Amino acid sequence: MGKIVLTSNVTLDGVVQDPDGEEGFDRGGWFHQYVGAKDLQDWVARETQEALAAEVLLLGGQTNEWFADRMTQRNVAEGRVSPEWANRVRSMPKYVVSSTLEEPRWSNVTPLRGDAVKEVSQLKRKVDGEILIYASYQLARTLIEHDLLDELRLVIFPVVLGTGLRLLDGTSDNKPLHLVDARKLGDGLVFYAYEFAQG
Template sequence: MGKIIISTNVSLDGVVQDPDGQEGFRLGGWFGQFGGKDLEAWAKISLEEAMGTEALLLGRRSDEWFAERWQSRSGEWADRLNSLPKYVVSSNLEQPRWSNSTPLTGDVVNEVSKLKQELDGDIVVYASYQLGRTLIEHDLVDELRLVVFPVVLGAGERLFGETSDKKPLRLVHARTIGDGLAFLTYQPVRDA
């Protein structure tokens, strides 16, 4: 059985919007600005994660974002990401943009539940906060991996949105990356 893992970079106040500053959000660019010299250590951890991943699960906009940035790259990390099977959730997408992708156009909850049954290993969700919110709401997430950047943005799209009820989590791992980034791993508490 597959394990759904949301892996994302967030500001201290949970903002995930426009980390590279190329989307036009007035507070964008926080990833490079506040990651600084810690980004080399971050890249090593991200490569390790990619090497241990069986598939990626993305929303349509994230598929476009990653395709634009990764398809032309080469090297161990890019080769791994580009070759991984990808599943792109969208109600109207006919052809995903990133290589080796399959569209999931049915009901999100049903499609992802089936995917978890069909695949073994880690199914990682990158940079897809709307999809992540749906997966969290329907208790489909098995783990959250958050790299917290040392900045409060005060505005912007956040990873977590409204839920129908409390979603208790257990911290299972915490460490620093370089001097300023926190890497936190949480798992849902299913029996709370």
């Protein structure tokens, strides 16, 4: 059985909205504003290691489009994305929860068009290893609500925005977690990994 892991960049007050500043959020762009060279180096190394260890990617429709744009050869050539990470993400099997995805823009994509909970439950039974979710916050909240998410990995950026879309808004009940990893990345980032308590 697979292990579903959500990995996310997040501000100290839990905001995940518009890290690169491309969505027009007035407090967007915090990813590059509050990260130094050593931070970025360690962040890229962690992301790459995580992708190499995972079996498949699970994405929502909008996140799928974002990563299809981001993981291009041009971005690799321009130094925006590490080659090893981009190559791994491009080559991985990708499952996309979307009722509208017709022609995927990159390879190894399987659309999941039905009920998200049912489709992801079947995927979890089928995959042996880690099922990695990037962003896809609406999907992540649904999986948390139905106790399908196994682990939460967060890279905390040293800024408080005070407003914006937060990762864990909207759960209907308490969701206990256990800390399984914590470490500093670079000079200013902190990585935390939590497993959801089952039962």
